[in-house]
Amino acid sequence: xxxxxxxxxxxxxxxxxxxxxxxxxxxxxxxxxxxxxxxxxxxxxxxxxxxxxxxxxxxxxxxxxxxxxxxxxxxxx
Numbered sequence: 001x002x003x004x005x006x007x008x009x010x011x012x013x014x015x016x017x018x019x020x021x022x023x024x025x026x027x028x029x030x031x032x033x034x035x036x037x038x039x040x041x042x043x044x045x046x047x048x049x050x051x052x053x054x055x056x057x058x059x060x061x062x063x064x065x066x067x068x069x070x071x072x073x074x075x076x077x
Contacts, residue, residue: 006068
């Protein structure tokens, strides 16, 4: 089991307890976070590639705590 928390510039979620066989994408979708590509997500400080969203927490080497943080790219930035 993994204790997951996260958020972006506006909204936060967690901590929630998840099995280590859930994907990053499913965690983001369950918490109504944007996974469309306009946002750069980091898991425990490491930037996630597009292919990482469909990997499980175990495949990404997460231990007992995971933090998902995002910075949204603005159109006028």
